Amino acid sequence: MDEKEKIEFLSQYDDFWSHLSREEKEYACRNTEVVSYHPGQNIHSADTRCIGVLFVKSGCLRVYIMSEEGKEVTLYRISPGEVCILSASCVLSEITFDVYVDAEDYSQAVVLNAYAFAKLIENNIYVENFSNKMKAIRFSDVMWTMQQILFFSFDKRLAIFLYEELIKNGPIIRYSHMEIAKYLGSAREVVSRMLKYFENEGIVKVSRKEIEIIDKKKLMDRL
Amino acid sequence: MDEKEKIEFLSQYDDFWSHLSREEKEYACRNTEVVSYHPGQNIHSADTRCIGVLFVKSGCLRVYIMSEEGKEVTLYRISPGEVCILSASCVLSEITFDVYVDAEDYSQAVVLNAYAFAKLIENNIYVENFSNKMKAIRFSDVMWTMQQILFFSFDKRLAIFLYEELIKNGPIIRYSHMEIAKYLGSAREVVSRMLKYFENEGIVKVSRKEIEIIDKKKLMDRL
Numbered sequence: 001m002d003e004k005e006k007i008e009f010l011s012q013y014d015d016f017w018s019h020l021s022r023e024e025k026e027y028a029c030r031n032t033e034v035v036s037y038h039p040g041q042n043i044h045s046a047d048t049r050c051i052g053v054l055f056v057k058s059g060c061l062r063v064y065i066m067s068e069e070g071k072e073v074t075l076y077r078i079s080p081g082e083v084c085i086l087s088a089s090c091v092l093s094e095i096t097f098d099v100y101v102d103a104e105d106y107s108q109a110v111v112l113n114a115y116a117f118a119k120l121i122e123n124n125i126y127v128e129n130f131s132n133k134m135k136a137i138r139f140s141d142v143m144w145t146m147q148q149i150l151f152f153s154f155d156k157r158l159a160i161f162l163y164e165e166l167i168k169n170g171p172i173i174r175y176s177h178m179e180i181a182k183y184l185g186s187a188r189e190v191v192s193r194m195l196k197y198f199e200n201e202g203i204v205k206v207s208r209k210e211i212e213i214i215d216k217k218k219l220m221d222r223l
Numbered sequence: 224m225d226e227k228e229k230i231e232f233l234s235q236y237d238d239f240w241s242h243l244s245r246e247e248k249e250y251a252c253r254n255t256e257v258v259s260y261h262p263g264q265n266i267h268s269a270d271t272r273c274i275g276v277l278f279v280k281s282g283c284l285r286v287y288i289m290s291e292e293g294k295e296v297t298l299y300r301i302s303p304g305e306v307c308i309l310s311a312s313c314v315l316s317e318i319t320f321d322v323y324v325d326a327e328d329y330s331q332a333v334v335l336n337a338y339a340f341a342k343l344i345e346n347n348i349y350v351e352n353f354s355n356k357m358k359a360i361r362f363s364d365v366m367w368t369m370q371q372i373l374f375f376s377f378d379k380r381l382a383i384f385l386y387e388e389l390i391k392n393g394p395i396i397r398y399s400h401m402e403i404a405k406y407l408g409s410a411r412e413v414v415s416r417m418l419k420y421f422e423n424e425g426i427v428k429v430s431r432k433e434i435e436i437i438d439k440k441k442l443m444d445r446l
Contacts, residue, residue, distance in 0.1 A: 065366075067374035094359035097366040125348050132355030136317035139362035143288075143320040146369050150408065151290035185373065 001034045001110070009110055012081065013055060015133065019126030031116030037061075037103035043087060046098035050090030052114040053131075056080050059107025063138075064100050064182075073149065073185035075099065076141035084109070085134040091118035092131065149185050157184055158194050159222035162204065162213060171213040198222075224257045224333070232333055235304065236278060238356065242349030254339030260326035266310060269321035273313030275337040276354075279303050282330025286361075287323050287405075296372065296408035298322065299364035307332070308357040314341035315354065372408050380407055381417050382445035385427065385436060394436040421445075 001009070006029055011017045020028060034057070037043055043061065044051060054061070061078040063086060078084050089095045091114045120127040148157055161184060165173045175183075181191045195211065198204045203219050205212045213219055224232070229252055234240045243251060257280070260266055266284065267274060277284070284301040286309065301307050312318045314337045343350040371380055384407060388396045398406075404414045418434065421427045426442050428435045436442055 065370060065373075067370075069374075071374065073369075073373055092359075094356060094363060096363040097370070125352055129348055129352040129355055132352055132359050133317060135359040135362055136315075136355050139358055139365070140317060140319040142362070142365065142369070146296075146365070147288060147290075147320070149373065150288075150296055151292075151294065 003029060006032060006034075006110065009057065010055060013083065013130075016127065016130045019124065019130075020120070021124075024120060024124060027116065028112060028120065032110050032112045035109055035111050037107045037109070039103060039105050041103045042100065043103060044084075044099070044101040046100075050114045051087050051111060053088045053112045053117050054078075054084035054101075054109040055112070056082050056084060057108040057110060059103060059105040061107060061109075062102050062104045064102070065097075066100055071185075072100075072182050073145075074183050075145055076138060077104065083134050085131060085138065088114045088117050088131075090114055091121070092135070094132070095135065145185075154184075154186065154190060155194060155197070155222060157186075158191065158198070159203075159219055162198075162211070163219055163223060166213050166216065166219070171216075173211040173213070174209070175211075226252060229255060229257075229333065232280065233278060236306065236353075239350065239353045242347065242353075243343070244347075247343060247347060250339065251335060251343065255333050255335045258332055258334050260330045260332070262326060262328050264326045265323065266326060267307075267322070267324035269323075273337045274310050274334060276311045276335045276340050277301075277307035277324075277332040278335070279305050279307060280331040280333060282326060282328040284330060284332075285325050285327045287325070288320075289323055294408075295323075295405050296368075297406050298368055299361060300327065306357050308354060308361065311337045311340050311354075313337055314344070315358070317355070318358065377407075377409065377413060378417055378420070378445060380409075381414065381421070382426075382442055385421075385434070386442055386446060389436050389439065389442070394439075396434040396436070397432070398434075 007025070010028070037059070056078050058080050061084055062074055063076050063078065063084070064072050064074045066072050084101060085092070086095065086099050087101050089098055121131055161180065162173065177191045177195065178188045181188045184191070195204060195206050199206050201218065203213070203215050203222070205214050230248070233251070260282070279301050281303050284307055285297055286299050286301065286307070287295050287297045289295050307324060308315070309318065309322050310324050312321055344354055384403065385396065400414045400418065401411045404411045407414070418427060418429050422429050424441065426436070426438050426445070428437050
Protein backbone atom coordinates (compact mmCIF):
# COMPACT_ATOMS: atom_id res chain seq x y z
CA MET A 1 0.00 0.00 0.00
CA ASP A 2 1.65 3.23 -1.09
CA GLU A 3 0.99 6.70 0.36
CA LYS A 4 -1.79 7.43 -2.11
CA GLU A 5 -3.61 4.16 -1.43
CA LYS A 6 -3.26 4.70 2.30
CA ILE A 7 -4.88 8.14 2.04
CA GLU A 8 -7.62 6.79 -0.17
CA PHE A 9 -8.32 4.01 2.32
CA LEU A 10 -8.31 6.27 5.39
CA SER A 11 -10.53 8.86 3.73
CA GLN A 12 -13.35 6.27 3.96
CA TYR A 13 -13.36 7.04 7.68
CA ASP A 14 -14.91 10.41 7.11
CA ASP A 15 -15.59 11.25 10.80
CA PHE A 16 -11.89 10.94 11.39
CA TRP A 17 -10.09 11.89 8.20
CA SER A 18 -12.08 14.87 6.95
CA HIS A 19 -11.40 16.85 10.12
CA LEU A 20 -7.62 16.54 9.97
CA SER A 21 -5.51 19.44 8.75
CA ARG A 22 -3.02 18.87 5.93
CA GLU A 23 -0.21 18.55 8.50
CA GLU A 24 -2.21 16.16 10.63
CA LYS A 25 -2.95 13.99 7.60
CA GLU A 26 0.76 13.80 6.81
CA TYR A 27 1.54 13.05 10.44
CA ALA A 28 -1.12 10.31 10.52
CA CYS A 29 0.23 8.74 7.33
CA ARG A 30 3.80 8.72 8.65
CA ASN A 31 2.54 6.91 11.76
CA THR A 32 0.43 4.20 10.14
CA GLU A 33 1.46 0.90 8.70
CA VAL A 34 -0.38 -1.93 7.03
CA VAL A 35 -0.29 -5.06 9.15
CA SER A 36 -1.44 -8.59 8.30
CA TYR A 37 -2.65 -11.13 10.84
CA HIS A 38 -3.12 -14.85 10.39
CA PRO A 39 -6.26 -16.64 11.65
CA GLY A 40 -6.18 -17.07 15.41
CA GLN A 41 -3.35 -14.58 15.94
CA ASN A 42 -3.61 -12.47 19.07
CA ILE A 43 -3.45 -8.77 18.21
CA HIS A 44 -4.04 -7.14 21.57
CA SER A 45 -4.23 -8.17 25.22
CA ALA A 46 -3.68 -6.66 28.65
CA ASP A 47 -0.15 -8.05 28.61
CA THR A 48 1.02 -6.83 25.24
CA ARG A 49 2.16 -3.38 24.19
CA CYS A 50 -0.85 -1.24 23.22
CA ILE A 51 -0.55 -0.94 19.47
CA GLY A 52 -3.05 1.75 18.49
CA VAL A 53 -6.16 2.12 16.40
CA LEU A 54 -6.86 -0.48 13.72
CA PHE A 55 -8.73 0.56 10.59
CA VAL A 56 -9.79 -2.88 9.38
CA LYS A 57 -9.19 -3.51 5.69
CA SER A 58 -10.08 -7.18 5.35
CA GLY A 59 -10.88 -10.25 7.42
CA CYS A 60 -12.53 -10.25 10.81
CA LEU A 61 -11.36 -9.42 14.34
CA ARG A 62 -12.89 -10.87 17.50
CA VAL A 63 -12.91 -8.85 20.73
CA TYR A 64 -13.37 -10.81 23.95
CA ILE A 65 -12.73 -10.91 27.68
CA MET A 66 -11.21 -13.82 29.56
CA SER A 67 -11.52 -14.90 33.18
CA GLU A 68 -8.57 -15.96 35.31
CA GLU A 69 -9.61 -19.54 34.64
CA GLY A 70 -9.45 -18.97 30.89
CA LYS A 71 -13.19 -18.74 30.21
CA GLU A 72 -13.75 -16.50 27.19
CA VAL A 73 -16.74 -14.32 26.37
CA THR A 74 -16.91 -12.76 22.91
CA LEU A 75 -18.01 -9.14 23.10
CA TYR A 76 -18.27 -8.32 19.39
CA ARG A 77 -16.62 -8.77 16.00
CA ILE A 78 -15.06 -6.11 13.79
CA SER A 79 -15.54 -6.21 10.01
CA PRO A 80 -13.77 -4.45 7.13
CA GLY A 81 -14.52 -0.72 7.11
CA GLU A 82 -14.87 -0.69 10.89
CA VAL A 83 -12.48 0.45 13.58
CA CYS A 84 -10.84 -1.38 16.49
CA ILE A 85 -10.53 1.30 19.14
CA LEU A 86 -9.82 -0.74 22.30
CA SER A 87 -6.42 -1.80 20.96
CA ALA A 88 -5.46 1.80 21.80
CA SER A 89 -6.81 1.49 25.36
CA CYS A 90 -3.55 2.71 26.92
CA VAL A 91 -4.18 6.19 25.53
CA LEU A 92 -7.94 6.26 26.18
CA SER A 93 -8.52 7.89 29.54
CA GLU A 94 -12.14 6.78 29.97
CA ILE A 95 -11.41 3.11 29.31
CA THR A 96 -10.48 1.35 32.54
CA PHE A 97 -10.80 -2.26 31.38
CA ASP A 98 -8.89 -4.38 28.97
CA VAL A 99 -9.91 -6.85 26.33
CA TYR A 100 -8.34 -9.36 24.00
CA VAL A 101 -8.41 -8.91 20.25
CA ASP A 102 -7.70 -11.83 17.90
CA ALA A 103 -7.80 -12.11 14.13
CA GLU A 104 -10.46 -14.64 13.30
CA ASP A 105 -9.69 -14.94 9.60
CA TYR A 106 -6.67 -13.79 7.64
CA SER A 107 -6.99 -10.04 8.26
CA GLN A 108 -5.34 -6.81 7.23
CA ALA A 109 -5.53 -3.47 8.99
CA VAL A 110 -4.06 -0.01 8.68
CA VAL A 111 -2.66 0.64 12.16
CA LEU A 112 -2.21 4.15 13.52
CA ASN A 113 0.14 3.85 16.46
CA ALA A 114 -1.11 4.69 19.95
CA TYR A 115 1.32 7.56 20.53
CA ALA A 116 0.35 9.33 17.31
CA PHE A 117 -3.34 8.75 17.98
CA ALA A 118 -2.95 10.29 21.45
CA LYS A 119 -1.20 13.31 19.91
CA LEU A 120 -4.01 13.80 17.41
CA ILE A 121 -6.63 13.48 20.17
CA GLU A 122 -4.80 16.06 22.25
CA ASN A 123 -4.82 18.64 19.50
CA ASN A 124 -7.99 17.99 17.60
CA ILE A 125 -11.38 17.82 19.27
CA TYR A 126 -12.81 16.00 16.24
CA VAL A 127 -10.35 13.15 16.70
CA GLU A 128 -11.20 12.99 20.40
CA ASN A 129 -14.86 12.86 19.49
CA PHE A 130 -14.21 10.19 16.84
CA SER A 131 -12.47 8.11 19.48
CA ASN A 132 -15.31 8.53 21.97
CA LYS A 133 -17.91 7.78 19.32
CA MET A 134 -16.19 4.52 18.40
CA LYS A 135 -16.32 3.54 22.09
CA ALA A 136 -20.03 4.38 22.25
CA ILE A 137 -20.73 2.09 19.29
CA ARG A 138 -18.94 -0.76 21.05
CA PHE A 139 -20.78 0.04 24.28
CA SER A 140 -23.99 -0.74 22.41
CA ASP A 141 -22.51 -3.98 21.05
CA VAL A 142 -21.48 -5.05 24.53
CA MET A 143 -24.88 -4.25 26.01
CA TRP A 144 -26.47 -6.44 23.36
CA THR A 145 -24.12 -9.30 24.19
CA MET A 146 -24.67 -8.84 27.92
CA GLN A 147 -28.43 -9.07 27.54
CA GLN A 148 -28.01 -12.21 25.42
CA ILE A 149 -25.88 -13.84 28.06
CA LEU A 150 -27.79 -12.77 31.13
CA PHE A 151 -31.36 -12.94 29.98
CA PHE A 152 -31.81 -15.32 27.09
CA SER A 153 -32.05 -18.98 27.73
CA PHE A 154 -29.44 -20.94 25.86
CA ASP A 155 -31.72 -22.52 23.26
CA LYS A 156 -32.78 -19.06 22.17
CA ARG A 157 -29.18 -17.83 22.03
CA LEU A 158 -28.06 -20.79 19.96
CA ALA A 159 -31.07 -20.39 17.66
CA ILE A 160 -30.21 -16.72 17.14
CA PHE A 161 -26.61 -17.65 16.34
CA LEU A 162 -27.69 -20.29 13.79
CA TYR A 163 -30.25 -17.96 12.27
CA GLU A 164 -27.70 -15.17 11.83
CA GLU A 165 -25.30 -17.61 10.18
CA LEU A 166 -28.10 -18.84 7.91
CA ILE A 167 -28.80 -15.27 6.78
CA LYS A 168 -25.13 -14.40 6.31
CA ASN A 169 -23.64 -17.59 4.89
CA GLY A 170 -26.42 -20.02 4.04
CA PRO A 171 -27.59 -23.25 5.69
CA ILE A 172 -24.21 -24.99 6.06
CA ILE A 173 -22.29 -23.92 9.17
CA ARG A 174 -18.67 -24.95 9.51
CA TYR A 175 -17.87 -23.71 13.00
CA SER A 176 -16.86 -26.36 15.50
CA HIS A 177 -18.96 -26.81 18.63
CA MET A 178 -16.03 -25.35 20.56
CA GLU A 179 -16.00 -22.23 18.40
CA ILE A 180 -19.73 -21.76 18.85
CA ALA A 181 -19.34 -22.24 22.60
CA LYS A 182 -16.65 -19.55 22.73
CA TYR A 183 -18.78 -17.22 20.69
CA LEU A 184 -21.78 -17.71 22.98
CA GLY A 185 -19.76 -17.63 26.20
CA SER A 186 -20.71 -21.20 26.99
CA ALA A 187 -19.10 -24.64 27.13
CA ARG A 188 -18.60 -27.10 24.26
CA GLU A 189 -20.72 -29.77 25.94
CA VAL A 190 -23.63 -27.34 26.34
CA VAL A 191 -23.50 -26.50 22.64
CA SER A 192 -23.25 -30.17 21.62
CA ARG A 193 -26.17 -31.07 23.86
CA MET A 194 -28.38 -28.31 22.51
CA LEU A 195 -27.44 -29.12 18.90
CA LYS A 196 -28.39 -32.74 19.54
CA TYR A 197 -31.70 -31.48 20.91
CA PHE A 198 -32.20 -29.27 17.85
CA GLU A 199 -31.38 -32.27 15.64
CA ASN A 200 -34.01 -34.36 17.40
CA GLU A 201 -36.47 -31.53 16.80
CA GLY A 202 -35.68 -31.66 13.07
CA ILE A 203 -34.16 -28.20 13.00
CA VAL A 204 -30.58 -29.13 12.06
CA LYS A 205 -28.54 -32.08 10.88
CA VAL A 206 -25.26 -32.39 12.75
CA SER A 207 -22.27 -34.24 11.28
CA ARG A 208 -18.66 -34.33 12.37
CA LYS A 209 -17.67 -31.47 10.10
CA GLU A 210 -20.69 -29.26 9.80
CA ILE A 211 -24.13 -28.25 10.95
CA GLU A 212 -26.85 -28.01 8.34
CA ILE A 213 -30.01 -26.05 8.98
CA ILE A 214 -32.77 -28.18 7.49
CA ASP A 215 -35.89 -26.41 8.70
CA LYS A 216 -35.76 -22.63 8.69
CA LYS A 217 -39.32 -22.26 9.94
CA LYS A 218 -38.71 -24.47 12.97
CA LEU A 219 -35.53 -22.55 13.69
CA MET A 220 -37.38 -19.25 13.54
CA ASP A 221 -39.95 -20.57 16.03
CA ARG A 222 -37.08 -20.77 18.53
CA LEU A 223 -36.09 -17.10 18.19
CA MET B 224 -32.76 27.28 42.25
CA ASP B 225 -32.58 30.64 40.48
CA GLU B 226 -30.76 31.36 37.20
CA LYS B 227 -27.53 32.29 38.97
CA GLU B 228 -27.48 29.12 41.08
CA LYS B 229 -28.26 27.03 38.03
CA ILE B 230 -25.29 28.52 36.15
CA GLU B 231 -23.03 28.06 39.15
CA PHE B 232 -24.09 24.43 39.42
CA LEU B 233 -23.70 23.64 35.71
CA SER B 234 -20.31 25.33 35.53
CA GLN B 235 -18.99 22.45 37.67
CA TYR B 236 -19.35 20.34 34.53
CA ASP B 237 -16.42 22.01 32.90
CA ASP B 238 -16.15 19.70 29.85
CA PHE B 239 -19.66 20.69 28.95
CA TRP B 240 -20.23 24.21 30.21
CA SER B 241 -16.95 25.96 29.42
CA HIS B 242 -17.30 25.24 25.70
CA LEU B 243 -20.75 26.80 25.30
CA SER B 244 -21.11 30.23 23.77
CA ARG B 245 -23.02 32.90 25.69
CA GLU B 246 -26.13 32.19 23.58
CA GLU B 247 -25.80 28.45 24.10
CA LYS B 248 -25.53 28.95 27.87
CA GLU B 249 -28.71 30.99 27.85
CA TYR B 250 -30.40 28.39 25.68
CA ALA B 251 -29.27 25.60 28.00
CA CYS B 252 -30.55 27.46 31.07
CA ARG B 253 -33.94 28.07 29.48
CA ASN B 254 -34.20 24.34 28.79
CA THR B 255 -33.21 22.97 32.17
CA GLU B 256 -35.28 22.46 35.26
CA VAL B 257 -34.55 21.17 38.72
CA VAL B 258 -36.38 17.91 39.38
CA SER B 259 -36.73 15.94 42.61
CA TYR B 260 -37.25 12.21 42.81
CA HIS B 261 -38.37 10.12 45.75
CA PRO B 262 -36.62 6.86 46.69
CA GLY B 263 -37.59 4.06 44.34
CA GLN B 264 -39.09 6.37 41.73
CA ASN B 265 -38.53 5.35 38.12
CA ILE B 266 -36.91 8.16 36.15
CA HIS B 267 -36.32 6.56 32.79
CA SER B 268 -37.29 3.39 30.95
CA ALA B 269 -37.77 2.15 27.41
CA ASP B 270 -41.48 2.88 27.73
CA THR B 271 -41.35 6.41 29.05
CA ARG B 272 -40.65 9.65 27.20
CA CYS B 273 -36.90 10.26 26.98
CA ILE B 274 -36.33 13.13 29.36
CA GLY B 275 -32.78 14.29 28.66
CA VAL B 276 -29.47 14.59 30.45
CA LEU B 277 -29.48 14.61 34.25
CA PHE B 278 -26.79 16.55 36.08
CA VAL B 279 -27.11 14.92 39.49
CA LYS B 280 -27.20 17.34 42.41
CA SER B 281 -27.96 15.03 45.34
CA GLY B 282 -28.97 11.49 46.14
CA CYS B 283 -28.15 8.44 44.06
CA LEU B 284 -29.49 7.00 40.81
CA ARG B 285 -29.38 3.33 39.85
CA VAL B 286 -29.09 2.27 36.21
CA TYR B 287 -30.15 -1.27 35.37
CA ILE B 288 -31.44 -3.61 32.70
CA MET B 289 -34.40 -5.93 33.09
CA SER B 290 -35.28 -9.17 31.34
CA GLU B 291 -38.75 -9.96 30.01
CA GLU B 292 -39.28 -12.05 33.13
CA GLY B 293 -38.45 -9.08 35.35
CA LYS B 294 -34.93 -10.11 36.36
CA GLU B 295 -32.88 -6.98 37.07
CA VAL B 296 -29.16 -6.44 36.71
CA THR B 297 -27.67 -3.24 38.11
CA LEU B 298 -25.17 -1.72 35.69
CA TYR B 299 -23.88 1.18 37.79
CA ARG B 300 -24.89 3.94 40.16
CA ILE B 301 -24.69 7.71 39.61
CA SER B 302 -23.61 10.05 42.40
CA PRO B 303 -23.86 13.81 42.88
CA GLY B 304 -21.57 15.68 40.48
CA GLU B 305 -21.96 12.96 37.87
CA VAL B 306 -24.10 12.80 34.75
CA CYS B 307 -26.87 10.46 33.67
CA ILE B 308 -26.50 10.34 29.90
CA LEU B 309 -28.59 7.29 28.95
CA SER B 310 -31.79 9.05 29.99
CA ALA B 311 -31.25 10.98 26.75
CA SER B 312 -30.87 7.78 24.71
CA CYS B 313 -33.50 8.82 22.18
CA VAL B 314 -31.18 11.53 20.87
CA LEU B 315 -27.95 9.51 21.08
CA SER B 316 -27.37 7.90 17.71
CA GLU B 317 -24.75 5.40 18.84
CA ILE B 318 -26.85 4.03 21.68
CA THR B 319 -29.04 1.19 20.44
CA PHE B 320 -30.09 -0.26 23.79
CA ASP B 321 -32.25 0.99 26.59
CA VAL B 322 -31.91 0.90 30.33
CA TYR B 323 -33.96 1.72 33.41
CA VAL B 324 -32.98 4.53 35.75
CA ASP B 325 -34.44 4.75 39.26
CA ALA B 326 -33.76 7.13 42.12
CA GLU B 327 -32.36 5.07 44.95
CA ASP B 328 -32.46 7.76 47.60
CA TYR B 329 -34.25 11.08 47.62
CA SER B 330 -32.47 12.71 44.67
CA GLN B 331 -32.32 16.02 42.86
CA ALA B 332 -31.04 16.68 39.37
CA VAL B 333 -30.78 19.55 36.93
CA VAL B 334 -32.39 18.15 33.78
CA LEU B 335 -31.53 19.47 30.33
CA ASN B 336 -34.30 18.28 28.04
CA ALA B 337 -33.49 15.84 25.24
CA TYR B 338 -34.50 18.16 22.42
CA ALA B 339 -32.26 20.99 23.63
CA PHE B 340 -29.39 18.59 24.25
CA ALA B 341 -29.73 17.28 20.68
CA LYS B 342 -29.68 20.85 19.37
CA LEU B 343 -26.51 21.63 21.32
CA ILE B 344 -24.85 18.41 20.08
CA GLU B 345 -25.74 19.29 16.51
CA ASN B 346 -24.10 22.68 16.65
CA ASN B 347 -21.21 22.24 19.04
CA ILE B 348 -18.61 19.52 18.62
CA TYR B 349 -17.58 19.92 22.26
CA VAL B 350 -21.07 19.00 23.43
CA GLU B 351 -21.08 16.00 21.10
CA ASN B 352 -17.73 14.97 22.52
CA PHE B 353 -18.97 15.50 26.09
CA SER B 354 -21.91 13.24 25.34
CA ASN B 355 -19.69 10.53 23.84
CA LYS B 356 -17.22 10.80 26.71
CA MET B 357 -19.98 10.26 29.27
CA LYS B 358 -20.97 7.11 27.38
CA ALA B 359 -17.37 5.88 27.38
CA ILE B 360 -17.19 6.26 31.17
CA ARG B 361 -20.34 4.17 31.57
CA PHE B 362 -18.98 1.64 29.08
CA SER B 363 -16.13 1.07 31.54
CA ASP B 364 -18.58 0.74 34.44
CA VAL B 365 -20.61 -1.82 32.53
CA MET B 366 -17.53 -3.84 31.59
CA TRP B 367 -16.59 -4.00 35.25
CA THR B 368 -20.07 -5.22 36.18
CA MET B 369 -20.09 -7.74 33.34
CA GLN B 370 -16.81 -9.25 34.47
CA GLN B 371 -18.13 -9.46 38.04
CA ILE B 372 -21.24 -11.30 36.89
CA LEU B 373 -19.66 -13.61 34.34
CA PHE B 374 -16.38 -14.47 35.93
CA PHE B 375 -16.49 -14.12 39.67
CA SER B 376 -18.01 -16.85 41.71
CA PHE B 377 -20.83 -15.65 43.86
CA ASP B 378 -19.04 -15.84 47.23
CA LYS B 379 -16.40 -13.50 45.88
CA ARG B 380 -18.99 -11.09 44.51
CA LEU B 381 -20.90 -11.00 47.77
CA ALA B 382 -17.68 -10.52 49.70
CA ILE B 383 -16.72 -7.59 47.47
CA PHE B 384 -20.15 -6.05 48.01
CA LEU B 385 -19.89 -6.40 51.81
CA TYR B 386 -16.35 -5.10 51.82
CA GLU B 387 -17.28 -2.02 49.80
CA GLU B 388 -20.17 -1.34 52.18
CA LEU B 389 -17.84 -1.77 55.15
CA ILE B 390 -15.46 0.80 53.70
CA LYS B 391 -18.21 3.26 52.79
CA ASN B 392 -20.67 2.95 55.66
CA GLY B 393 -19.13 0.84 58.42
CA PRO B 394 -19.82 -2.71 59.62
CA ILE B 395 -23.63 -2.54 59.87
CA ILE B 396 -25.40 -3.14 56.57
CA ARG B 397 -29.10 -2.41 56.35
CA TYR B 398 -29.88 -3.64 52.83
CA SER B 399 -32.40 -6.46 52.63
CA HIS B 400 -31.32 -9.74 51.05
CA MET B 401 -33.61 -8.89 48.15
CA GLU B 402 -31.87 -5.54 47.61
CA ILE B 403 -28.46 -7.20 47.68
CA ALA B 404 -29.70 -9.81 45.21
CA LYS B 405 -30.91 -7.13 42.83
CA TYR B 406 -27.64 -5.27 43.12
CA LEU B 407 -25.64 -8.42 42.37
CA GLY B 408 -27.95 -9.64 39.62
CA SER B 409 -28.81 -12.72 41.62
CA ALA B 410 -31.77 -14.20 43.50
CA ARG B 411 -32.77 -13.54 47.11
CA GLU B 412 -32.38 -17.19 48.08
CA VAL B 413 -28.84 -17.26 46.72
CA VAL B 414 -27.91 -14.23 48.81
CA SER B 415 -29.55 -15.64 51.94
CA ARG B 416 -27.78 -18.96 51.48
CA MET B 417 -24.38 -17.35 51.00
CA LEU B 418 -24.92 -15.03 53.99
CA LYS B 419 -25.79 -18.06 56.11
CA TYR B 420 -22.57 -19.65 54.89
CA PHE B 421 -20.59 -16.50 55.73
CA GLU B 422 -22.23 -16.48 59.18
CA ASN B 423 -21.15 -20.06 59.78
CA GLU B 424 -17.65 -19.03 58.78
CA GLY B 425 -17.72 -16.27 61.41
CA ILE B 426 -17.53 -13.46 58.86
CA VAL B 427 -20.91 -11.84 59.49
CA LYS B 428 -23.79 -11.94 61.92
CA VAL B 429 -27.17 -11.92 60.21
CA SER B 430 -30.32 -10.76 61.94
CA ARG B 431 -33.75 -9.95 60.53
CA LYS B 432 -32.96 -6.29 60.09
CA GLU B 433 -29.29 -6.07 59.38
CA ILE B 434 -26.01 -7.73 58.50
CA GLU B 435 -23.03 -7.05 60.75
CA ILE B 436 -19.51 -7.67 59.55
CA ILE B 437 -17.75 -9.15 62.56
CA ASP B 438 -14.45 -10.25 61.08
CA LYS B 439 -12.88 -7.92 58.54
CA LYS B 440 -9.83 -10.10 58.05
CA LYS B 441 -11.87 -13.19 57.23
CA LEU B 442 -13.97 -11.13 54.84
CA MET B 443 -10.85 -9.87 53.09
CA ASP B 444 -9.63 -13.44 52.65
CA ARG B 445 -12.69 -13.98 50.44
CA LEU B 446 -11.91 -11.11 48.06
